[in-house]
Amino acid sequence: MELDAGRAAEQTARQSYGKLIAFLAARFRDVPAAEDALSDAIAAALSTWPERGIPDNPEAWLLVAAKRNLLRRVRHENVRAGARDRIMMAFEEAEERMNADNSTFPDERLKLLFVCAHPALDRSAHTPLMLQSVLAVDAATIAKAFLVSPQAMSQRLVRAKIKIRDAHIPFIVPERSALPDRLESVLSAIYAAYGLGWDGVDGEIGKQRSLADEAIWLGRTLLATMPEEPEAAGLLSLMLYSQSRREARRDANGRYVPLDQQDMALWDVEMIAEADNLLRKTGAFERFGPFQCQAAIQSVHADRRRSGITDWAALAKLYQALVMMKPTVGARVSYAAVTGKVEGPAAGLALLDRIAEREIVNYQPYWAVRAHLLTEAEDEENASHAYRTAIGLSDSEAVRQFLQARLDGIASPKR
Amino acid sequence: MQYALIIRESAEDFGRRADPTYKNGWIAYTQALVQAGIMTGGAGLTAPETATVVRRQGEDHEVKDGPFPEGKEQLGGFYLIDVPDLDAALEWALRVPISQQGSVEIRPRLQM
Numbered sequence: 457m458e459l460d461a462g463r464a465a466e467q468t469a470r471q472s473y474g475k476l477i478a479f480l481a482a483r484f485r486d487v488p489a490a491e492d493a494l495s496d497a498i499a500a501a502l503s504t505w506p507e508r509g510i511p512d513n514p515e516a517w518l519l520v521a522a523k524r525n526l527l528r529r530v531r532h533e534n535v536r537a538g539a540r541d542r543i544m545m546a547f548e549e550a551e552e553r554m555n556a557d558n559s560t561f562p563d564e565r566l567k568l569l570f571v572c573a574h575p576a577l578d579r580s581a582h583t584p585l586m587l588q589s590v591l592a593v594d595a596a597t598i599a600k601a602f603l604v605s606p607q608a609m610s611q612r613l614v615r616a617k618i619k620i621r622d623a624h625i626p627f628i629v630p631e632r633s634a635l636p637d638r639l640e641s642v643l644s645a646i647y648a649a650y651g652l653g654w655d656g657v658d659g660e661i662g663k664q665r666s667l668a669d670e671a672i673w674l675g676r677t678l679l680a681t682m683p684e685e686p687e688a689a690g691l692l693s694l695m696l697y698s699q700s701r702r703e704a705r706r707d708a709n710g711r712y713v714p715l716d717q718q719d720m721a722l723w724d725v726e727m728i729a730e731a732d733n734l735l736r737k738t739g740a741f742e743r744f745g746p747f748q749c750q751a752a753i754q755s756v757h758a759d760r761r762r763s764g765i766t767d768w769a770a771l772a773k774l775y776q777a778l779v780m781m782k783p784t785v786g787a788r789v790s791y792a793a794v795t796g797k798v799e800g801p802a803a804g805l806a807l808l809d810r811i812a813e814r815e816i817v818n819y820q821p822y823w824a825v826r827a828h829l830l831t832e833a834e835d836e837e838n839a840s841h842a843y844r845t846a847i848g849l850s851d852s853e854a855v856r857q858f859l860q861a862r863l864d865g866i867a868s869p870k871r
Numbered sequence: 872m873q874y875a876l877i878i879r880e881s882a883e884d885f886g887r888r889a890d891p892t893y894k895n896g897w898i899a900y901t902q903a904l905v906q907a908g909i910m911t912g913g914a915g916l917t918a919p920e921t922a923t924v925v926r927r928q929g930e931d932h933e934v935k936d937g938p939f940p941e942g943k944e945q946l947g948g949f950y951l952i953d954v955p956d957l958d959a960a961l962e963w964a965l966r967v968p969i970s971q972q973g974s975v976e977i978r979p980r981l982q983m
Contacts (some may be wrong), residue, residue: 576957576961576977622979623957623977623979624872624955624956624957625957626954626955626956626957626958628958630958632960711887742874762884852983
């Protein structure tokens, strides 16, 4: 219970922080200056709120603390004079809005999300920027999640923020005509953040799990501001389906459990219901897209809880549609796996063979699926080879153990 | 906010400059910039074969024929435009009539 209260305080602090950064940055486009002005305030909030409780008006609390710090730091002349004046003006505007009779503090995080995923910024900076500026995740944690050194990550972030400022990347929600492309990069960056939390289920569970939660929360924010975008609903639905199976992905000994062997009693029913509901509503827009398609794929898996069977034919159709819309190597490998299940291993292997070699040399799921299909086709020699490659490319101990057990399974009867 | 739209062209592009289809695209684009009232400067440049390069070597200077070897694309010219932000500059950059081999680089003007 106490843990939940602490977590709630932390989330509120991060949300308020994101709102204030967005508000400040939208006014003078200077993300580093805005972060600088709020850094002490958010640190204070994260350390005091969990103990003393969340203030009635979290944004106002942060603003007062930030203002106090800014005034104090002026004496140390740490803040550039020009930036300081503009920040002070923005602070005053924010205060006026909060103190107005019908106080409405504008939520401009959506603009900030579009800036973070702007095509003029290096793609590898999109997700880290969102995590840092919208969610106040510290650079060291981000660096760890992306498996790069903290120095490299902070350089990447600084470079992106300087470009936002100096190239005048606008803080706006793009116009309708440009929206589909621009929205796609926002959605992808959020999903990448979710993927980081997902891949890291073993290891430091606490931190990684919260990254998945943050991504879901970003998805909620996006959908709340763009309720008429079916792909935004599709993304949230997709993340909720995946998250609903979180507890089932490991057995009591921490071993990896593949989807078709998971204990369905461990799936989060409420999350599945919410995901179902979101996906159903997107149908009304008649604008199908890759995220809705991926959510639909997950809904087929989730339906096993009710029907007891997996509709593989439906999955094959959905993966075919996904490959047509977005032929990523991940989608193509999954399509091959499902086709192998429906039409037999030879059909699946034929699809795998069509993927270019340079795309798969480092791609672990390809080798795991290939190994599985070769085993089904009773080609033990090549299957063993593929299993070894898959094991060699795994970055998770749990997955390595799982694949090793499969490999032992085909190797032992011979000896 | 001023941005330079820096145009790079291939050897083939430079050779097509007298070709009316290629040339007219540039005339029309420049006219559109002028009509929109956002063009604040710029110039088209002759082919790289006409270039001469001066380089410092210690206290002396070396004068040589030809451009810096930049690879397949060479500087063909630039526009200087005044628009509110990067998105507006990008919108104009997308209209530049470059060929498949050309490119446009968008750079903010240095504030002095």
